[in-house]
Amino acid sequence: MCASSGHPEATTQNLSTSGPSLDGRRSFLGALLGVGSVFVGGLLSVPLIRFALFPLLRRTTELKSSPVGALSEFSPLTEPAMRTIQIEQVDGWRKAISEKAVYVTKDKEGRLRVLTSVCPHLGCTVPWNKEKNQFVCPCHGATFTLDGSRVSGPSQRGMDTLETSVQDGQLLVRFQYFRQLVPNKEIIG
């Protein structure tokens, strides 16, 4: 940008050589303006930074615990009870709700345990077989005991247990998927 029309240019040259060499008062003022601008700019950038970092500082994708049923429902448990749970998955400003079957059963000490119905072999849904008193996968015949431990078949581990909690007498479960075809339980999502 240039002030090249005859008159103003002459004035610029005139003044820039005589007047405004960066003397003490001017450079102090300049520094003051600079510091002030940086300060105000910094102040203004605080909400911008907080806005942009929001997904890093807060959970924006979360898997909520789903209610399975009242604890009292499961006290006289003799065989695994199948329950369909609703899983609410929040992803930023959207959420998805899906349904999954889980089994409420007891471990060897008699404590409640929730198993996913997804077979750790290749992911088929495993039904409870009353006659055999075992879980039997319909796809490749893996079998599991009442508490989900592996008995036979191609699966390399027992059925996967899910994280549970109790709130106001309600059994809650956090549904998760686990890697298939491996001997140890690994969360994949």
Next chain:
Amino acid sequence: MQSTQEHESNAPALREPGLRGWLNRRTGLDTLLRTALYEPIPGGARLAYVFGSALLFIFISQVITGIFLALYYVPSADHAHTTVAYITKAVTAGSFLRSLHAYGSSSMVIVLLLHLSQTYIYGAYKGRRELLWLSGCLLFALILGMAFTGYLLPWDQRSYFATAVGTNAASEVPLIGESLKRMMRGGTEMGTLTISRFFVAHVFLIPACIFALVASHIFLFRKAGAAGPVNEHPYDPKLKPELFYPRQVLMDLSLTALLIIGLGLLCFFVPIQLGPPANPADAQYVPRPEWYYLPIFQWLKYWHGSASVIGILVIPTVLVVAIIALPFLDRGIERRPWKRPVAMGAYAFVLFVLVGLGLRSQYVDKHDPGVAQQLAKQKTEEGEYMHKPFEPELSSASLAAANAALADPLAAKGKTIFEAQSCNACHGDGGVGTAAAPALVGIAAKFSPEQIAQLVKNPNTKMTAGGMPPIDLPPDDLKALIAYVESLK
């Protein structure tokens, strides 16, 4: 290395040592800074000249806040409102930034009117400044275009209906009106294509034009030189000049700081509202534009039938042409307002009519009990919506959404069989398919129910190889299962 050093120090003015000197030799930053800051202002710095810089500041602030808002915003009719609600209610500082952007647009219009008034009253458009004035007029139109296109984007009741009225007004233009409206809306009705168009105009097209025009506006301003006070000669300035830096810079920055503080306080204490999502079926809603469009809104009410050509086309066109052509029409060198009665009279008249129309619009609304009541109700609904916590949008792949679509009880029964038989284990929930088996969605288009029944009972070799077992079900259950599979879309 040494020879380079010698070569560089040849020019005596650039012998400055250290980082600053190096940077200057590479960029000419000092020269640039001098050119920018040592602009002579005939007659010295004045508070009246601050509006241009203030406008530039608000524009930059609009660009920055706009970019940040786009981090979460989605321009489509089914997500726009949710994402704006997310910004307003969930994201940290989201309400503040959105308010800054929304109030920023209003303050931009205010400062723009002040800048225009100052230029007009001071006769600063005179003397080799025709193109400067012209680029200013175009910028004015573009800023109003930004305000208009940005207003729709939240897709709440208020913005939806205001834009419906605004685009309808365009259809009143003779001959091309209807095409113009369809062009803006991307069809005959307002919908998701309208959002896309407004978004592209608001975020890409108009800002690009504004950047180019701001650059030319500043260039033309520097080329012509600052006009100075009203007693200065428009072509040949005679008053003792003062440089832009430091006093004018100080004044400009002070006003800017005041603006920042004012806007910041406003956004903090009176954040901008978001109403309930747009409901095109709402026949009760009384749309009202933003304050700066109220005079036009009121003006359009007076023109109907055959006379509308005069009110909607002739008068506005004459006014706009007169404003654009001002520096060509008014060639006199007299700049003192009290010696320019025609120009000042015209200014006062236009201002009076605009303010009068705006106030009239408010008055009419207040004194029509039906309208006043409805407007109050809309305001209450907005307040109530703002107080509700943010509710995430249910994704269309959700089971709840899929279940709602299962109106057929036979298909609903089929769904339980689909799950009980572990079909979902391989074909996925809702038949979306997994690595183990193909999707069943849309299968109705390929196979008849009889063919599907046959394949379920006796899978073909390819299916068997993939692990599909033959399914033996009672006929009623099979029928239900097929009804469900056929319903998957």
